[in-house]
Amino acid sequence: MKLEKLIDIARLLKKRDFKPLNNFLHKKDTKSNIWKLYEGILEGKYKTDSEASLDIFGEKIPGKKFRELKNNVKEQMINSIMELDISINASDRLKATYKCEKNLFVAKMLGKTGSSNASRELYKQTYLLAKKHKITDVILCCLKNLSTFYVFRHKKKVLYDSFKEINFYKEVYAAEIQAQEFYHKIIYEVTNSKTLDPKSFEIVLEYSKIIEANIEKFKEYDSLELRICFFRIKSSAFEAIGDIKNALKVYEQTEKNLLNSSIIVSPQLLAELNAGQLICLVYLQDFEKGKLIAEKIKQILPKQTANYISFLNHYFLLSIQSNELKNALEIIKELESHELFKISFIQETEYFILFKSYLIIALLNSKNPFEVKKGNELRNNFNVFKAIDKLLETSKDKKGLNVSIIILRILFYLIEGDYSKVLDKMEGLKQYNQRYLKKNEFYRTDCFIKMIMMLEKYDFDYNQLKIHSVEYVKKLSSFRIKTTKSLFNWEIIPYENLWTIILETLRKNEES
Template structure:
């Protein structure tokens, strides 16, 4: 009872008149600018302050009414974070515990600042019990320090020694976790650098692997083990050793199965994406299809759903399982979330659609029934509309102009195809960097040689070196648009030769 009295005194002195949050009751109130703002955001109708100010007040973002509303709206949203429902079926035990521990830790700090030491200590003890079960090192250290201080104040030496030992043990683990986080973050940073900017990249990443292994052997905490898995998987990925990427992810998933109480969906999702992408590079359709279908069920409500469909689609196309590819695209497109994907994802999936139509119009039997989505695709309109993308998406300009070349060759419009190849030559010079866009650059040069021969392979000049470079280099896609290869360029080249009636003797 003394703890309830202590809390009541604090609340009586400092409580606010009204807690401003977004709950079901408040969201049912009509004629509320807060609710109108909230609904517009949830529908995805607002992308900027200009749009919000105009929609709400027919004014500019500098208008005082809009600025005041936005400030109070943000405060109300932040207040609502303290009342999230973590008991929903989609939340894992780990995530519920993580949220509750951090929320309760905030309460401990509030109680201490109001000199409610006994109540704070009682809550801290409860937090430690949960944190130990899930191995939240940072929470254990922070709460143990509070309990150690409280034991000193109570002159309870036994409890003091107990919490001091706990604090020292997990402080060492926490320090190791912090170092492990840094190793993982440096691995990601360095893995994305080109060989010219990081000539000793492999040696550096190897050192991160070695050190992460040392840390995991001395402090096998979930954080350190997860980082170790991701460091090793990324190291193998940089070396294009996708068999070891796959096996590392298998080991990581096995660890999760053996420690279900430490399950974190966001971490497992990253492992799943790495594993599926490894199977795309290995062109293992049988395993990849089984894995993709399983992941689409496991992560049905996770934000990676679209990325899973993307990797599944690329797997099917690269393995020339085109009927599966069309089905995967249709499933993704029919998902109600597809209408709300980002502009960048829209550009990517529009490119996927174009190349699937290339396959449908050129590669497959024209008698096949077109999937519902593709019936909206008009080749004439695609060839006539300008292809313009912002600087950060300019690779899609090149990708889609290449698709135009294929359609034009199919329709025997060689003059227009030649003009598109000339355009690609200009893009290659101005937009593409040799090291970052190696494979697409080689393919564009190959097209240039064919265009110079007026698309007559018998008259083509020096070109075999470009074919060889494509065969000798490998596709390396890590979800960067610059590395995207929807249909492998070696296969695109074979398609072009088929279209231009070249028979390889």
């Protein structure tokens, strides 16, 4: 197992809502290599095997000693997971899932070592808990093992009743597996093509009908998994074809149905539904409604999770795109102080740099003197170009965020009045557009890049550019990106607004 994989386990062990019992990780023998490697992983000191091996053994190329040490730490970390106390800040469903999986392991071990009575009792307890929380695969596993006990106890009626239950839950489980298959196929299509063609959308509707029929068929059980797959498939499909209003309705209706059902709904699922609504509202630029949803998410989602960071990212986008800059500034402050940035959260850290840079642009061009002042303060304390140079992961996204990086450089060169550097970047941007961006898929970006190319044609003249860019502005206003998957097409500030900022910057430069 590579060191990168151990970092994921370390994140789990470091979470505040997980309270490890007394084990080797909390017996701080700081002289031991085991502790040194573990602490180095946990604190983000080591990113690769080579870094850890060089620091601990003085060997840049990891040898046998390092491999044995890493394996030891891995085993200790995995064993620690079995001893985690998740009673603090965990949902009832998460607690139940953890307890069920742990009980299954213990019950199997008890059965294999001859403690059949204790094993049977544990299976019974686990069955009841899994049934309460609708964890179908655990229910099946418990029934299967309990039926073996009934055979040898000569309990014919109980045995045959258990077979009926097993057959019922087998059908439910098969329907759940089928629903998961449908969902994964749709996600694969959306992830690879960003949109769905009409034929694929018709297939999605057929999938939805099948799942909806199974929800009705097994309404006595009311499978949570079927309900989840149903809403995920329908919302993803509507988002992919650009029908954001219907996607929003799916999220809203699902939340309402679940809260009115007998299902124990976890805060994480409610947060997912509300996050889906928020993403739709980013697209629809409905800040007032989005703000209400954001307040709900803040009450539900633990702040120390990656999902909370994702929520803040989208809430920031909604705020800056709605020109609610004061709110965007507060979100940036919260992101900057978040503890996850201290433990190898590379991608989110890079998003933050982009967000902060674009926020500075927006603040500097605000009509509110207080916001302009804040923009200048941020700019004076933040080396934008140096920060942009660190965006190594984001710059690899050739069909998405890397465009935002190039445009960002141009914006700051314009603010500084360094037109020669703008021209240098424009040629690269033109070639980049031709090489990576399909016109039908990135129509808005293509339009905006052509507008930037006009800077050279009209020699950065404010009046000429204002006149000759009117048609492109109309094109932008009449076309929105047909997806809420903002990672694929991120306009951190809408292009119409960016063009207004560019024109205003040129006007100020001419006057100064």
